[in-house]
Amino acid sequence: MMVQFTHLHVHTAYSLLDGYSPIPELLDRCQELGMKNIAITDHGSMFGVVQFYKEAVKRGIKPILGCEIYTVNGDYLEKSAQNKRYNHLILLAKDQEGYENLMKIVSLGYIKGFYYKPRVDYSVLRKYHKGIIALSACLKGKVQEDLVFKNDYETAKESAIELQEIFGEDNFYLELQNHGMREDERILEEIPRISSETGIPLVATNDIHYVNKDDWKIHDIILAIQMGTTLEQKNSEGKMQYAPGEFYLRSPEEMENLFGDYKEALTNTEKIAERCNVELEFGNLHLPYFEIPKEHTNVSYLRELTKSGLENRYEKITEEIQERAEFELQTIEKMGYVDYFLIVWDFIRFAKEEKIPVGPGRGSAAGSIVSFALGITDIDPLDYDLLFERFLNPERVSMPDIDIDFCYERRDEVIQYVVKKYGAEKVAQIVTFGTMGARGAIRDVGRVLDMDYKKVDEIAKQIPMQLDMTISKALEISNEFKNSYESNPETRRLIDIALRVEGTPRHTSTHAAGVVISRKPIMEYVSLAKNKDAIITQCNMTELEELGLLKMDFLGLRTLTVIQDAVDMINEKEGNSLKVEDMDENDSEVLSMFTVAETLGIFQFESSGMRNFLKELKPTRFNDLIAANSLFRPGPMNEIPTYIHNKNHPEDIKYLHPALKPILSETYGTIVYQEQVMQIVQQLAGFSLGQADNLRRAMGKKKMDVMEAERKRFIYGEEGADGEILVEGTLRKGISAEIANEIYDLMIDFAKYAFNKSHSAAYSLVAMRTAWLKHYYPLEFMAALMSSVMGNTPQISLYIQESRRLDLAILPPDVNYSNKKFTVQNEAIRFGMMAIKNVGGALIEAIVKARQAGGLFTDFREFVERVTAVDSTALNKRGMESLIKAGAFSSLGYTRSGLMLEYSAVIDSVQNTAKKNVPGQKSLF
Known part of the structure; x- marks a missing residue:
C-alpha cells in the first residue's frame, strides 16, 4: 500500500534568496510522487501564495496556505538590539477565518514589527489565532531552541505548552525533523518526550528549501548571493550551513524511512491536510464603496454625469452620440463597473480642480465616449473611429483598465486624496519582484565563484541587450557568447549555474504607478508588506485583479509638467488664460514641424530614428501622427516602407477586396491598428465587436487552435441549433473563400504587432500640444523642457x-x-x-x-x-x-x-x- 504523506514545511523561491523551489517545478515533482496535498510556508511572507494556489489546483493538488513567521519574546513594536533575536513558527490556515487572520499576522509583522525581519509577538498570535494550526518549526523554533541551544528541557516544555494554550489543544503540533544534523539527534530524543508529557501531538516534516536532492549546490549558491560573499567564504565561516542534499522534497516513502518509529507523526500530516480547506475566491469584484448624492443611485448618478458631460463636450447631441453613450452605459451597468467609473471620475475631478495636469488619455480607455464625457479622457472617440469594445468587451468579463497620466511633480497629491477619501487601510501600492536577469545572474554567480570580475563582466556583456533576453536565447543568437560557453570549461560552469538561478526572485520593490483600492481593509483580502515607507501588497498586479481588487495606475508623465510649466509662464507674461486643449489638431503650421522633423523635445517624436521616419513620411494631418506613433515600434517598423510608399503613391494601393477600403484607406491600405482588425472581422464576416476583440486577442497571443477555429467562422459563419444565423461569415457577404483566407492570413500577420489606436491617438495629442507650444511659444516651451531634465546635463x-x-x-x-x-x-x-x-x-x-x-x-x-x-x-x-x-x-x-x-x-x-x-x-x- 502506498504511503500517504503531506509536506507541511515548504519554502518556495519566494523565501527570497533562501528557498530555491520554483513553484511550478515544486508542484510537478509533488505530482510525480503522487502526493495529493502540499503546503507553502515561506519565511515571513505570503508573496507566492496566489501563484502556488492556482498552480496546485491546476494539477489537482490541494494547496495548504501558510507561512513560517518570525516571533519575538518581547514587545514586537520595540526595535532595539536587546529585542533583535527571533524564533520561527509555522502557521497553516484551516479555513477562511484562519486565512484572513494569517494575512493580518503577516501584515502586522511587516507594517509594525519589522526589525531586520517581519516579526510579531505572542499578543498578536493570541488576537488572531482562530482558524490557524501552528507547528513548532525548525531548529529556530522556540521549543527547539530551548532544547538544543539553551539545553533547557523544562523551558522548552513550557514554551510548547504556551503555544498550545494560544492556538488551542488540537491546533498546535511539535515538529520532528531529521536532516542528518547533530542537532536533530537531540530533537528526536526530547520532542517525543515533551509530546508524551503534555499530550501535544507530533508531526513529521522536512524543511524543504529546494525540489530535488541534487539542487543543494544551487541552493548554496543562492545563499551566498544573499550573503554577498563567495561560496568559499560562506562555507569557511560556517554561516547558513545546511546539511548537503537533505532539505529537498522527499517522497512519502523516504519520509516513512526517516520517521518509521513515529507513525503518529506521519499520519498527522494527512489529518492536518484534511483540516486545512481554504479556497481563494477569484473573479468577484471588491470595489470600494463610492458615496453618491442621496437623491441618486450609483447608476442614475453615472448617467447624470455622463449626460451633463456630453452637453459640455458637444454643441449638439446627435443620434450617433446618444446611441454610443447608451450602449456604453448599458454595458458598464451590466458588467457591474458603474462604481469603477465614478471612482476614476472623482479623483480626476479632484486633480483638475487642484490644477494638477492630467493626460488626455492612455491605453484603450480613450475609446470610450463615457470616459470622454466624464473628463477621464480628452479625445473624442467618434472623431478618430475608436472602439469601446477594445476597452471594455461585453463578451469577455474582465476588469476595465483605466491608466491615468498625471504631472510627475504632483502625482502623489492625487494618491493622498484617494488615501484620505477611502481610508489608509484600504489603499496600498503594489509589489513588484526584482528577478535575476540574464546578465545579472552571470555577474552574481561569477562573484560567488570568486571569478575574475573583469572576465565575468566581459562574458555578461556578450548577452545582447534586448527586451526579454534570456541566457538560453543568448546562446542561440550570440555567436560570441556561444563560443565562450563551448570553448572554456570554467565559463561553461559559470553559465550553466547562471541558467539555473536566472529568473529567481531576488528582492521586492514598489510598482512605479500601481495603486490598489479596496472595499474593506486590504489585509482582509491580501497580506501587506513594507518597502521603505510605502505599504505594498504581497500580491502582484495581475493577482490583485484576479482576486477582484481595484488596481489603478497613477503614472507620472514628465511631459504634462512641461506643458503646464510653459502655459503658466505664458499666462503670467500675457495675463490671459491660454488652454492648449483649445488648439487645432490639424494646425498646418505645427504639422509642418513634423514634416521637416524639427521635433527635438516633442513627446515621442524626438528620437533620431523617429525624426528620420518623419522626413520620409512627411505627415500632413493629425491622423498621420497617430499612425507614425503606432508604426515606430519593434515589429510594425517592418511596415514603414510600405506605409510611406502608399502615402506618397496612392495609385499603388491595392485592396484584397473593396470592402477593406473604408477601413484601411485612413492608413493607406495598411493594417496599423488593432481596431482595424476588429472592424474587418465585424464588417466582412458579421462578428460582433466583442467577438472581434476576442479574435484579435487570440491573434495577438498566437493561439493557433483558436485562430484556426475562428477562421472557419470568419469564412463560413455559424448557425445555431435551430438554424438561426449567429455569424454571417464572408461567404454569405459575397466574398470568396480564397479571398477570405488571404484576408485572414493578412490579419494574423498584422495582429502580431498592430497597435492600440486609442492609446496612440491620445499620446499623439500630447505630442501635438508640445509641438504647438514649441511653435507658437518657443521661449516658454524650451524653458519648461529644460526644467524637466535638470538632472541630465x-x-x-x-x-x-x-x-x-x-x-x-x-x-x-x-x-x-x-x-x-x-x-x-x-x-x-x-x-x-x-x-x-x-x-x-x-x-x-x-x-x-x-x-x-x-x-x-x-x-x-x-x-x-x-x-x-x-x-x-x-x-x-x-x-x-x-x-x-x-x-x-x-x-x-x-x-x-x-x-x-x-x-x-x-x-x-x-x-x-x-x-x-x-x-x-x-x-x-
Missing part, C-alpha cells in the same frame, strides 16, 4: 543647442535673477540653478527667499549674510563652488577665479560673527 546641452537653433537667447545662471527652474526673462531663457551640479534645493530656496525679502544682492558678503539669515545650514562648500564656477556671481562684479580664492574666508567671517549670538555654531568650511 547632456540633455540640457542638447536643448540649449536647439534653443540657439531657434534663435533663442540663453542667459547664464545668476543669484540675482535665476530661480530653481529655467525661466523666461527679457525675451530670453534664464538658466535655472537646479540644473547646476551639486546645487541643492535647500540652497536655492534660501537664495530665492532672501532675494524676495530684501531685493537684489549687491556683493558677496551681503549675499552670505542674507542667505544665512534665512537658513543657517543652506551654504555648503560643494554648492557654493558650483555656483561660483557657473558664473552665478558674475553680475556682482566678481571673476570666477577671484571669488574661488576669497569665498571661504568671507563665509567663515560671517559665521564667526554669528557665533557670538548662536553658541556652538561651527563653520562648515
Whole structure:
C-alpha cells in the first residue's frame, strides 16, 4: 500500500534568496510522487501564495496556505538590539477565518514589527489565532531552541505548552525533523518526550528549501548571493550551513524511512491536510464603496454625469452620440463597473480642480465616449473611429483598465486624496519582484565563484541587450557568447549555474504607478508588506485583479509638467488664460514641424530614428501622427516602407477586396491598428465587436487552435441549433473563400504587432500640444523642457543647442535673477540653478527667499549674510563652488577665479560673527 504523506514545511523561491523551489517545478515533482496535498510556508511572507494556489489546483493538488513567521519574546513594536533575536513558527490556515487572520499576522509583522525581519509577538498570535494550526518549526523554533541551544528541557516544555494554550489543544503540533544534523539527534530524543508529557501531538516534516536532492549546490549558491560573499567564504565561516542534499522534497516513502518509529507523526500530516480547506475566491469584484448624492443611485448618478458631460463636450447631441453613450452605459451597468467609473471620475475631478495636469488619455480607455464625457479622457472617440469594445468587451468579463497620466511633480497629491477619501487601510501600492536577469545572474554567480570580475563582466556583456533576453536565447543568437560557453570549461560552469538561478526572485520593490483600492481593509483580502515607507501588497498586479481588487495606475508623465510649466509662464507674461486643449489638431503650421522633423523635445517624436521616419513620411494631418506613433515600434517598423510608399503613391494601393477600403484607406491600405482588425472581422464576416476583440486577442497571443477555429467562422459563419444565423461569415457577404483566407492570413500577420489606436491617438495629442507650444511659444516651451531634465546635463546641452537653433537667447545662471527652474526673462531663457551640479534645493530656496525679502544682492558678503539669515545650514562648500564656477556671481562684479580664492574666508567671517549670538555654531568650511 502506498504511503500517504503531506509536506507541511515548504519554502518556495519566494523565501527570497533562501528557498530555491520554483513553484511550478515544486508542484510537478509533488505530482510525480503522487502526493495529493502540499503546503507553502515561506519565511515571513505570503508573496507566492496566489501563484502556488492556482498552480496546485491546476494539477489537482490541494494547496495548504501558510507561512513560517518570525516571533519575538518581547514587545514586537520595540526595535532595539536587546529585542533583535527571533524564533520561527509555522502557521497553516484551516479555513477562511484562519486565512484572513494569517494575512493580518503577516501584515502586522511587516507594517509594525519589522526589525531586520517581519516579526510579531505572542499578543498578536493570541488576537488572531482562530482558524490557524501552528507547528513548532525548525531548529529556530522556540521549543527547539530551548532544547538544543539553551539545553533547557523544562523551558522548552513550557514554551510548547504556551503555544498550545494560544492556538488551542488540537491546533498546535511539535515538529520532528531529521536532516542528518547533530542537532536533530537531540530533537528526536526530547520532542517525543515533551509530546508524551503534555499530550501535544507530533508531526513529521522536512524543511524543504529546494525540489530535488541534487539542487543543494544551487541552493548554496543562492545563499551566498544573499550573503554577498563567495561560496568559499560562506562555507569557511560556517554561516547558513545546511546539511548537503537533505532539505529537498522527499517522497512519502523516504519520509516513512526517516520517521518509521513515529507513525503518529506521519499520519498527522494527512489529518492536518484534511483540516486545512481554504479556497481563494477569484473573479468577484471588491470595489470600494463610492458615496453618491442621496437623491441618486450609483447608476442614475453615472448617467447624470455622463449626460451633463456630453452637453459640455458637444454643441449638439446627435443620434450617433446618444446611441454610443447608451450602449456604453448599458454595458458598464451590466458588467457591474458603474462604481469603477465614478471612482476614476472623482479623483480626476479632484486633480483638475487642484490644477494638477492630467493626460488626455492612455491605453484603450480613450475609446470610450463615457470616459470622454466624464473628463477621464480628452479625445473624442467618434472623431478618430475608436472602439469601446477594445476597452471594455461585453463578451469577455474582465476588469476595465483605466491608466491615468498625471504631472510627475504632483502625482502623489492625487494618491493622498484617494488615501484620505477611502481610508489608509484600504489603499496600498503594489509589489513588484526584482528577478535575476540574464546578465545579472552571470555577474552574481561569477562573484560567488570568486571569478575574475573583469572576465565575468566581459562574458555578461556578450548577452545582447534586448527586451526579454534570456541566457538560453543568448546562446542561440550570440555567436560570441556561444563560443565562450563551448570553448572554456570554467565559463561553461559559470553559465550553466547562471541558467539555473536566472529568473529567481531576488528582492521586492514598489510598482512605479500601481495603486490598489479596496472595499474593506486590504489585509482582509491580501497580506501587506513594507518597502521603505510605502505599504505594498504581497500580491502582484495581475493577482490583485484576479482576486477582484481595484488596481489603478497613477503614472507620472514628465511631459504634462512641461506643458503646464510653459502655459503658466505664458499666462503670467500675457495675463490671459491660454488652454492648449483649445488648439487645432490639424494646425498646418505645427504639422509642418513634423514634416521637416524639427521635433527635438516633442513627446515621442524626438528620437533620431523617429525624426528620420518623419522626413520620409512627411505627415500632413493629425491622423498621420497617430499612425507614425503606432508604426515606430519593434515589429510594425517592418511596415514603414510600405506605409510611406502608399502615402506618397496612392495609385499603388491595392485592396484584397473593396470592402477593406473604408477601413484601411485612413492608413493607406495598411493594417496599423488593432481596431482595424476588429472592424474587418465585424464588417466582412458579421462578428460582433466583442467577438472581434476576442479574435484579435487570440491573434495577438498566437493561439493557433483558436485562430484556426475562428477562421472557419470568419469564412463560413455559424448557425445555431435551430438554424438561426449567429455569424454571417464572408461567404454569405459575397466574398470568396480564397479571398477570405488571404484576408485572414493578412490579419494574423498584422495582429502580431498592430497597435492600440486609442492609446496612440491620445499620446499623439500630447505630442501635438508640445509641438504647438514649441511653435507658437518657443521661449516658454524650451524653458519648461529644460526644467524637466535638470538632472541630465547632456540633455540640457542638447536643448540649449536647439534653443540657439531657434534663435533663442540663453542667459547664464545668476543669484540675482535665476530661480530653481529655467525661466523666461527679457525675451530670453534664464538658466535655472537646479540644473547646476551639486546645487541643492535647500540652497536655492534660501537664495530665492532672501532675494524676495530684501531685493537684489549687491556683493558677496551681503549675499552670505542674507542667505544665512534665512537658513543657517543652506551654504555648503560643494554648492557654493558650483555656483561660483557657473558664473552665478558674475553680475556682482566678481571673476570666477577671484571669488574661488576669497569665498571661504568671507563665509567663515560671517559665521564667526554669528557665533557670538548662536553658541556652538561651527563653520562648515
